Amino acid sequence: MAEHSNGGRTALVIGGGLAGMLAVTALTGHVDTITVVERDRYPQGRAFRKGVPQARHLHILLSGGERALEQLLPGTVDALAEAGARSLELPRDLLTLTPTGWQRRFDECRHRTLSVTRPVLDAVVRERALRAAAGSGTRVEVLEATEAVGLTGDARRVTGVRVRSRDGARCVRDLTAGLVVDASGRGSRTPQWFAALGRTAPHEVTVDAGIAYATRMYRPRDTAAPEVGVNVPGWPACPRGAAYVPVEDGNWLLTLSGVRGHHPPTDAAEFTAFSATIGDPYVHELLGGAEPLSPVYGFRDTCNRRRHFERSGALPDGFLVLGDACCTFNPVYGQGMSVAALGALAVRGTLAGGGSTAEAQRAVARAADPAWLAAVGADRPYAGAADTGAGAGERLITWYLERLAARAAIDPVVGAVYRDVFCLTAPPARLLAPRIALRTVFLPRRPGLPAPPTAVEGAPSGP
Known part of the structure; x- marks a missing residue:
């Protein structure tokens, strides 16, 4: 870790949201002081804030995250559970429709997924991250209502951040640090800041399915409350989808999605009508027994974008990128928060082993690989002409994953490994293990169940 001119080890984190607080946790114990630059003011209690554009939408934490x-x-x-987060065991507690039919409900007890609103998640993680830092030798200062407007240093090394107050006189000043971490999310301006330093922006890959989604909160009436969540992802023959899952306080969130030409409306009546046009009427029928509690909120910035800061020469000294600022996924797949946690854990492990920031950035990239493979594989069929093209290898992988997903819906052996990888607890190479590949490629394709399953089936003894 680089030394500050006064002899102390210092770090500065751009962004005080989830990724920023995870960065604080990763750095705690490895530096003397951490300054967090947060453009908003945190709300009182566990409330929504403007600076989190996806806050009103569905958020899940996969088992790996x-x-x-x-x-x-x-x-x-446990703290999230006490705050009301709901626990779903996959695939038992989430009814999922696939292009070949409904997935069977195997009781695997391998992948607990947390469903929670974003204000609760952010508040709990922030409280615990700052409390953990306070009990260590690292001092943390959070500068609220303060906006990062540039980096200081030169093309070889970042030495700090230029910030501007969003209150009063809006004065600009420079903050110096031995390490700067960009955890500012999808809106990261690091490529532009690199240009100002005389550096080339990192190589960027984009895959944009043109998906938009809209979300509304409901409270089911007692007699009509569903037992489990429902997931109806879209596919080329049925480009509209839905997810209906429980969150805290007995409420449920319904997210409707669609690719270009099939975007869900934000008008309340039209939103309800749209729910009848997805791949199965089940979700629409559930709404008949639920009371809407909120307006409909829309979101369209769903492009998968990966900036390869981990490549040789792409990262200046004294700089690190974490979370969505590095690798952004289509939010409809619910991977972003889990990848941010895995990336922060990779940073902490690298620094604990005496590794450099360049090594930490490579570890962050490896942590994102499985989620990137899944998101890009799902979105590539809808990608526009401006997106980074798929090579022969990626096209083959996409074909294999499509066949694998169909098999996983009915095959407990393939399904268990499929969920290990896509819940981010196993490397993608597991999907190519001989036993899995043989069952995927050579066994005949069979349909899933014709209706949402009510029966729970036991899991196999092992994959």
Whole structure:
């Protein structure tokens, strides 16, 4: 870790949201002081804030992300549960429709997924991250209502951040640090800031399915409350989808989605009508027994975007990029928060082993690989002409994954490995293990179930 001119080890984190607080946790104990630059003011209690554009929408923490978060901040999963987060065991507690039919409900007890609103998640993680830092030798200062407007230093090394107050006189000043971490999310301006330093922006890959989604909160009436969540992802023959899952306080969130030409409306009546046009009427029927509690909120910035800061020469000294600022996924797949936690855990492990920031950035990239493979594989069929083209290898992988997903819906052996990888607890190479590949390629394709399953089936003894 680079030394500050006064002899102390200092770090500065751009962004005080989830990724920023995970960065604080990763750095705690490795530096003397951490300054967090947050453009908003945190709300009182667990309330929505303007600076989190996806806050009103569905958020889940996959089992891989949950485990990483627990390693970073022990006890946080229980704290989220106490705050009302709902636990779903996959695939038992989430009815999923596939292009070939409904997925069977195997009781695997392998992948607990947390469903929670964003204000609760952010508040719990922030409280525990700052509390953990306060109990360590690292001092943390959070500068609220302060906006990062540029980097200081030169093409070789970043030495700090130029910030501007968003209150009063809006004065500009420079903050110096031995390490700067960009955790500012989808809106990261690091490529532009690199240009100002005389550096070339990192190589960027984009895959944009043109998906938009809209979300509304409901409270089911007692007699009509569903037992489990429902997931109806879209596919080329049926480009509209839905997810209906429980969150805290007995409420449920319904997210409707669609690719270009099939975007869900934000008008309340039209939103309800749209729910009848997805691949199965089940979700629409559930709404008949639920009371809407909120307006409909829309979101359209769903492009998958990966900036390859991990490549040789792409990262200046004294700089690190974490979370969506590095690798952004289509939010409809619910991977972003889990990848941020896995990335922060990778940073902490690298620094604990005496590794450099360049090594930490490579570890962040490896942590994102499985989620990137899944998101790009799902979105590539809808990608526009301006997106980064798929090579022969990626096209083959996309074909294999499509066949694998169909098999996983009915095959407990393939399904268990499929969920291990896509819940971010196993490397993608597991999908190519001989036993899995043979069952995927050579066994005949069979349909899923014709209706949402009510029966829960036991899991196999092992994949």
